[in-house]
Each structure stands twice: as C-alpha cells, then as structure tokens.
Amino acid sequence: MSEDDPKQRLAELEARIAAAKGAPKDKPHQEEHYSQAQHAWRMVIELVSGLGIGFGIGYGLDVLFGTGPWMMVLFALLGFAAGVNVMIRTAQELQDKKLAAQAREGEGDEHG
Template identity: 35%
Template sequence: MANGEKPNDLDRRRQDLEAALAAKRPKPQAAESAKTGTMNGMGNALRLSSEFVAGVLVGAGIGWFIDEFAGTSPWGLIIFLLLGFGAGVLNVLRSAGLVADFGAENVNDDSDRGAN
C-alpha cells in the first residue's frame, strides 16, 4: 500500500461508501405499486401512451396545417411529425419521472457540492 493504509482501512472506507450510496439511491416504489394487482399499472400505462400519442398527433396536425397553407407538402408534415415524436417521447419521460422539467431547480441538498 503506497499511502501506508492497512487493508482493514480500505474495507472500512468501502463499506462507508456503499452505505452512503445506498442512502442516496431512490427507493423503487413505482415498480412495487404496479405489481400490487390493482389498476395502478394499467392507469399509468394509459396515461403514458396517451402522452406519446398526443405529441405525435399534434406534431402531425401542425405539419399538415403548414403544408396546406404554405404549399410545402410533404416537408412540413415530415418535419413536424418528427418533432411531435420527439415531444411525445420527452413527455413520456417527464411523466415517468425519468427527466426533470425544463427550468426546474434542483431541490436536493447541497451536500455533494462540497459545502461544509
């Protein structure tokens, strides 16, 4: 050991690190609630799928509208359909809690910023 550390010091530091990481990990509550046999899982699936379908339909509708009035067929539909697809995926990720809302401040504590 280069720093004069003993193997038991390394084990203690590893255990402290594992405990700190375990405390910061989120608890898997969403997966457990879907397994309960109630309608929660189906409700979540319906909500997420409707978020995605709405994004795609709105994008396609805007693209079609632009094509009809600007005469740019089919480019407006293609571009806005792809933008609607991206918006639908982003909405699903936001609803599932995997992506934070744009402009939302981090409400976590400042312990990992080096504040003492």
C-alpha cells in the same frame, strides 16, 4: 385430553398466522395492477397525442404554404420527440413518488 384442547390450539394457531401476516397492505394487488395499467396508458396517450399534434400542425402548414409533405414530416418528428420527452418526465415523476413512498415506509419502520 379434553375437547377444548384442539379448539384452543386452533385459536392459538389462527392468532399466530394473523400475527405473521402482519398489517394488511394499503392497496390490494389487483388495485396496484390497475394503477400500473393506468400509468402505462397515460404514457401511451402522451406519445400518441404529441405525434398527432405535430402531424396536424405540419399538415396545416403544408396546406397553408403549399410545401408538400415536408412540414408534416418535420412536425411529426418534432411531435414524436415532444411525446417521448413528456413520457420520460412522467416516468421520472412516478419514480420520484415511489421512492418517496419507500422512504416514508422505511422511516416508519425505524420509529416503529
């Protein structure tokens, strides 16, 4: 055996490993993790802002009409419901984007 044989085998092994790994993904795992965290924070902020806006409107109406906490409770509940509704729409939007991306990947695999 010559000295070049181990080097050549090592180069072939590295080439096979690189081919097995395939093309690198568009986003690293850590970047995907941050993206998911951003979506989660977006949904939390939507819920809290709906609740806060409803609370503020209700409190303002209670002060204006002197009705006690009734308007505040009513509008806080309505704000909570609106926040949940916006969260559901956001989740649906994210799911639609993910399904569209998967469909594009599947389409690319069929042609490739």
